[in-house]
Amino acid sequence: MHEELSSPQLEKLQFLHRVQLRHLEQTERWIDAELALLRERAARRPLPEGPTxxxxxxxxxxxxxxxxxxxxxxxxxxxxxxxxxxxxxxxxxxxxxxxxxxxxxxxxxxxxxx
Incomplete structure (x- = not known):
């Protein structure tokens, strides 16, 4: 049988890893929301034409x-x-x-x- 290796330090690191993944997912959602807002603003307001x-x-x-x-x-x-x-x-x-x-x-x- 395969025994699962474990230690208090390993458990702490695995917990930290899960927390950081959740934070990363939240940050990615914030980035997606900001990009959507910027795209919406850009679509509503055409860029001014510069001089030829x-x-x-x-x-x-x-x-x-x-x-x-x-x-x-x-x-x-x-x-x-x-x-x-x-x-x-x-x-x-x-x-x-x-x-x-x-x-x-x-x-x-x-x-x-x-």
């Missing part, structure tokens, strides 16, 4: 200097940006001589290619 085109500014000598034109979601744009209309972006690229981002290619989006 932006002018990126860099700091030179303590003042902001226009640097380049980017598509609105481009991560290569500087921290400071200003929304642009399509016409303003075309002017910035063609007349003002600002550069178009080589990553997001706003010039291609605007139909201005070199």
């Amino acid at each position: 085109l932006v002018l990126s500014y860099l700091r030179e000598g303590g003042r902001a200097v226009a640097d380049s034109v980017h598509l609105g979601g481009c991560r290569m744009a500087a921290k400071h940006t200003k929304p642009l209309s399509g016409e303003q972006a075309r002017r910035a690229l063609a007349v003002d001589g600002l550069r178009a981002c080589e990553i997001c290619r706003p010039d291609a989006e605007l139909g201005i290619l070199d």
